[in-house]
Amino acid sequence: MRTALVIGTGLIGTSAALALVGRGVRVHLADRDPEQARTAVALGAGTDEAPEGPVDLALVAAPPAHVAGVLADAMRRGVARGYLDVASVKGAPRRELEALGLDLSHYIGSHPMSGREKSGPLAASADLFEGRPWVLTPTRDTDTEVLNLALELVSHCRAVPVVMDADAHDRAVALVSHMPQLVSSTVAARLEHAEEAAVRLCGQGIRDVTRIAASEPQMWIDILSANPGPVADLLTDVAADLDETARALRALRSAEGAEREEGGARVRDVLRRGNAGRVRVPGKHGSAPRAYEVVAVLIDDQPGQLARIFADAGTAGVNIEDVRIEHATGRQAGLVQLMVEPRAVPVLTAALRERGWALRQ
Missing domain, CATH: 3.40.50.720 (NAD(P)-binding Rossmann-like Domain)
Structure with a gap:
């Protein structure tokens, strides 16, 4: 070319x-x-x-x-x-x-x-x-x-x-891209008129779920208008799951004995199926997700902090497999979560403590 x-x-x-x-x-x-x-x-x-x-x-x-x-x-x-x-x-x-x-x-x-x-x-x-x-x-x-x-x-x-195949592609992206966009937007929409005291409690979980809700609406209107059928079918299935889960939760609140146990079992089943589905999401290099251990480090919001952590990990001979940052509400600080192989945890922990980093459990 x-x-x-x-x-x-x-x-x-x-x-x-x-x-x-x-x-x-x-x-x-x-x-x-x-x-x-x-x-x-x-x-x-x-x-x-x-x-x-x-x-x-x-x-x-x-x-x-x-x-x-x-x-x-x-x-x-x-x-x-x-x-x-x-x-x-x-x-x-x-x-x-x-x-x-x-x-x-x-x-x-x-x-x-x-x-x-x-x-x-x-x-x-x-x-x-x-x-x-x-x-x-x-x-x-x-x-x-x-x-x-x-x-x-x-x-x-x-x-x-x-x-x-083109149609197989459209069904696939409805599942892994288009439907998740609408679910994320739907969850984020619940925050629009929420009380300020509640919003201030937002942690990493809600940030993860609503990240793609920041996408440009008109772009998604164009995308969804071209693939409405498969997306609507998936949303119908998700809505059925949510409706069933809501009924199970109400049983937990108001029922007793066997009915309450059944409600708990239905909620547990949704969580279990979520675990099973999450395992199928490809991880690093396209492989199945691996179980990494987390080393959490408290850092100040200052230039060069992340570079220092990565350099110190490299000096210790530890490869950082993944990283996440959870920002502290109302503070100029954050918690850096370093994902590493389990056998590397003692080495990295000792090296970071030696270099003065504040670790958190």
């Missing part, structure tokens, strides 16, 4: 463009908002000059509702040898293109499973996709050259290619 045209210079399009430019590809940028394209140019994502002839690959990074129209226009103009989109739904755009009677042998649907709560080119990064799955949805009609171009793009972005 020597040349590419990125149509749509939001978070995903600009991030892909930055990655391609970093690998020596000449990238042309286009957007219905010229100011947004100029911002991407200023970030080093390419040029907003139109290509003189067909490019190797046209990457369409428009909202799902507009993907088919933008792709159809680009195909009719013959702007590239291959065409690819990065919309978060795959079945609907392809069916729209088929209905238009276009030759889809030079097109492949794709979806990089990466993003941020912020949108737009200023949130873009060349390493946004590094190590993340990038779904490709070829069909038996997909030209081999186009598939190879798509694989080259994924490689340039340092992502991990995953080949799926």
Whole structure:
């Protein structure tokens, strides 16, 4: 791949463009908002000059509702040898293109499973996709050259290619992305009018659950409008679970004897199934989650504190597998939770105490 045209210079399009430019590809940028394209140019994502002839690959990074129209226009103009989109739904755009009677042998649907709560080119990064799955949805009609171009793009972005059927992809992202977004937003919505005294008690649990609720609403309207059926089915199942759990909790409050025990068993079953589902979420390097031990360190909110902790752990020969920070309410301090292999806990604990860090149980 020597040349590419990125149509749509939001978070995903600009991030892909930055990655391609970093690998020596000449990238042309286009957007219905010229100011947004100029911002991407200023970030080093390419040029907003139109290509003189067909490019190797046209990457369409428009909202799902507009993907088919933008792709159809680009195909009719013959702007590239291959065409690819990065919309978060795959079945609907392809069916729209088929209905238009276009030759889809030079097109492949794709979806990089990466993003941020912020949108737009200023949130873009060349390493946004590094190590993340990038779904490709070829069909038996997909030209081999186009598939190879798509694989080259994924490689340039340092992502991990995953080949799926388009409709299977849409059902999968409804489960692991679209439904969780609405559940997170629903939980966060309960905080809008909550008493201030209650909100001040927010800890890491509520922060984890509501993190993605900070996402941009209009972006999610576009995504959900393109995949409503599978998401609605999942929400119906979740609502049934919640309704059953609510009845079980009321039994715990008001019933006695066998009925109370049954209520407790039903709540326990929900928690158990949650444990079983959580275990299936891939952990580090895509493997099943491993059981790490936590070494908790109290730090002040000052520059260089995290760097010092990591350096001290490195000096002790301990690899930090993961890290979380729980901020203290109303204080310039926080609790850093260092996840390490169980056998490394005594070594790290001794090293950090020797260097004056305050550890917490």
